Amino acid sequence: MRILITNDDGAGAHGLSVLHQIAKSISDDVWIVAPETNQSGASHALTLQVPLRYREIGDHAFAVRGTPADCVIMGVKHVLKDKAPDLVLSGVNHGSNLAEDVTYSGTIAGAMEGTLLGIRSIAMSLTIGFDPEGRQHWKSPLEHGPRLVEQLLSVDWPESTLMNINYPDLAPGDVKGVAATRQGRRDQGGLHIQERSDTWGDPYFWVGFERRRADPPKDSDLRAIADGFISVTPLHLNLTHERARDTLGGVLSLGGDRNRLKDAG
Ligand code: MN
Numbered sequence: 001m002r003i004l005i006t007n008d009d010g011a012g013a014h015g016l017s018v019l020h021q022i023a024k025s026i027s028d029d030v031w032i033v034a035p036e037t038n039q040s041g042a043s044h045a046l047t048l049q050v051p052l053r054y055r056e057i058g059d060h061a062f063a064v065r066g067t068p069a070d071c072v073i074m075g076v077k078h079v080l081k082d083k084a085p086d087l088v089l090s091g092v093n094h095g096s097n098l099a100e101d102v103t104y105s106g107t108i109a110g111a112m113e114g115t116l117l118g119i120r121s122i123a124m125s126l127t128i129g130f131d132p133e134g135r136q137h138w139k140s141p142l143e144h145g146p147r148l149v150e151q152l153l154s155v156d157w158p159e160s161t162l163m164n165i166n167y168p169d170l171a172p173g174d175v176k177g178v179a180a181t182r183q184g185r186r187d188q189g190g191l192h193i194q195e196r197s198d199t200w201g202d203p204y205f206w207v208g209f210e211r212r213r214a215d216p217p218k219d220s221d222l223r224a225i226a227d228g229f230i231s232v233t234p235l236h237l238n239l240t241h242e243r244a245r246d247t248l249g250g251v252l253s254l255g256g257d258r259n260r261l262k263d264a265g
Contacts, residue, residue: 002029004085004114006071008039008093008106011063015092018138019124022145023089031085032061033075035068035106040093041207042067044109054079068110076117087153088114091124092141096166098221099184102235111162115237122149122163127225129169143172144230152232160237166221168228176228183233184220 003023007016011034023030033054047066054064054074062079064071068090076084090110097105107123114121124145128136144167152163164183168175194208216222224231 001027001087002080002083002085003027003087003089004031004033004072004075004080005089006034006068006075006110007091008035008042008068008110010035010038011057013094014138015094015126018092018142019089021142022149025146026149030060031075031080033071033079034063035071036063036065039067039106041104042106042109043104044069044112046070068106069113072110072113072117076119085119088119088121089124090121093125094128095125096127096225097123097125097164098166098225098231099186102164102183108164108235112237115160115162120153120157122152122165124165126167127169137169137171140167140170140172140175144175148178148230148232157234161234164233164235166225166231168225168230170228174228175230179224179229179231181221181224181231181233182219183235184216184222186222187214
């Protein structure tokens, strides 16, 4: 099985080497095509205004001056054009990708691009808490990741679906289990703007995170992580809301005879 791995934290990120170890435990045919620089928050962006450049950074490993989506396209359509990968893995992200995070995440987007190219794709992220000693539980994805990938590959997936795995901020033996979840929604905060001052006294700004969900609903990705479970959420690339579309069908018209356009169409 040929595996392409990417991430959004950049080719030098520790999470990528963790994902590489996971992939190598599944197959000998593993290829890295990852962004040259940190692309967290890049979402599904494409680089269209400047040329894509890439360089070899190791055996079967390339860094692209671009986004995670660029990397997967470069990987599938250029680096591995002789034989497409059977699986795309993206991550392991430094920090969770839960609830509305999935709309910003470059990690998820790497898996989105693989999915659009018809390749089964899995995103992985590690929840990183605020441990005073800076402990991060990378052993959790290392130990549990290979089995989860094999379990996911043992079942059929609906079309246009990717898998979003989040690991809790726990040592491997402390993880409570694995839960099939749905995308949640945080109920507080959201992103905000932090204003600071530069050397000259001029203001500059950072997008700030201050997001919590006091009591996430059962079966949500947020709940699973809060309860110490690994969360696996199948995400669908078609964003159409079917019930809303049904409602619109009975409301939208141009008025008068032109309503018939709908019937004619
Ligand atoms: Mn990231």
